[in-house]
Amino acid sequence: MLIKNFDLFELQNRIQKIENLGDPLKKLQELIDFENYREELESMNRNGTEKGGCPPYDAVLMFKIIVLQKLYNLSITKRSIK
Structure with a gap:
């Protein structure tokens, strides 16, 4: 391996x-x-x-992940975890 x-x-x-280039995550923040x-x-x-x-x-971190998943049409499936 090199x-x-x-x-x-x-x-x-x-x-x-x-x-x-304009970081979309920074703009979202x-x-x-x-x-x-x-x-x-x-709560x-x-x-x-x-x-x-x-x-x-962290609850806010998980919320950010959900927002990004919806924004970029991403999902976590059993197949992608394997």
Whole structure:
């Protein structure tokens, strides 16, 4: 397996190219203040971790994922998980 050597500023240059093209995720973040929904989202959370288990994912993060799925017509199916 061939490993590519990255130069010192390659990551920074790639990020700059994406920003110059107009990052749709950044625009979405500017348009929607997701934190306004935190209280309501967390009130709906019934995680059942009182008896143990992993803590739940952040409610706002999960909401962002759902918005992106709907916006880009994405879905998670059993077939895509395999």
